[in-house]
Amino acid sequence: MLKNASFLNIIGCHVAAVNTLYYIWLTIKSVDMQEKETITKPDTKELIVTTAFRLFSQEGYRDTSVARIAREAGLSKGLMYHYFASKEDLLKGIFAHYQSETVYKMDWDSKAPPLDNLKKLVDLSFYYLQSQSELRRFSLLLSLQNSVSADLKKMIATGKKQWEAAFEEIFNYLGYHQPHSEALYLSALLDGIAIRHLASSHYPLSEIKQLIARNYGLPSSN
Numbered sequence: 001m002l003k004n005a006s007f008l009n010i011i012g013c014h015v016a017a018v019n020t021l022y023y024i025w026l027t028i029k030s031v032d033m034q035e036k037e038t039i040t041k042p043d044t045k046e047l048i049v050t051t052a053f054r055l056f057s058q059e060g061y062r063d064t065s066v067a068r069i070a071r072e073a074g075l076s077k078g079l080m081y082h083y084f085a086s087k088e089d090l091l092k093g094i095f096a097h098y099q100s101e102t103v104y105k106m107d108w109d110s111k112a113p114p115l116d117n118l119k120k121l122v123d124l125s126f127y128y129l130q131s132q133s134e135l136r137r138f139s140l141l142l143s144l145q146n147s148v149s150a151d152l153k154k155m156i157a158t159g160k161k162q163w164e165a166a167f168e169e170i171f172n173y174l175g176y177h178q179p180h181s182e183a184l185y186l187s188a189l190l191d192g193i194a195i196r197h198l199a200s201s202h203y204p205l206s207e208i209k210q211l212i213a214r215n216y217g218l219p220s221s222n
Helices: 002-039 042-059 066-073 077-083 087-106 114-131 133-143 150-173 179-199 205-216
Strands: none
Touching (some): 042 066, 042 077, 042 087, 087 150, 114 150, 114 179, 150 179, 179 205
């Protein structure tokens, strides 16, 4: 009887130990899952991108460290490196973020009149000039620097080609004799306007926009 009781006690101890270990494992797993959920929160990546962009614009790319970005965003460097392997990778992330946003806004209704879609693109371009001037300035400065990597220059060029391709498609619908050349012309015109606007806060953007609208016969805003 005593032997059976001793045996049952041993079994009971083992079961209790297993249950304890299982509880510890569940606790660790729960904490680990919570940490992973925190790491993969979509707004965390956006926070890093917007913070880095602001600091790069204000203090310069070379003078801004990853530690500075992490501190400003209220995050650890380890979490920063979970998203971006290096500072240059973060810089690419900034352009990827804003390019995807631009592509989304460039989407138009294929059933709408071509002039309406052209107006939408011109309006979007001037929106970026007026509301995202820091992004435009930052892009122009980086594109002119020899120290910028080939990959980043390719990303900047890709963004430019997206605009040119969209313009060319519309000019083709409108029956322009040389839609490609017209697209390059309008793209270069908008680049020149951007440079002048960035150089002077008194540049008459509204008047220039109205002139472009008249030249291309764009419909007036409702």
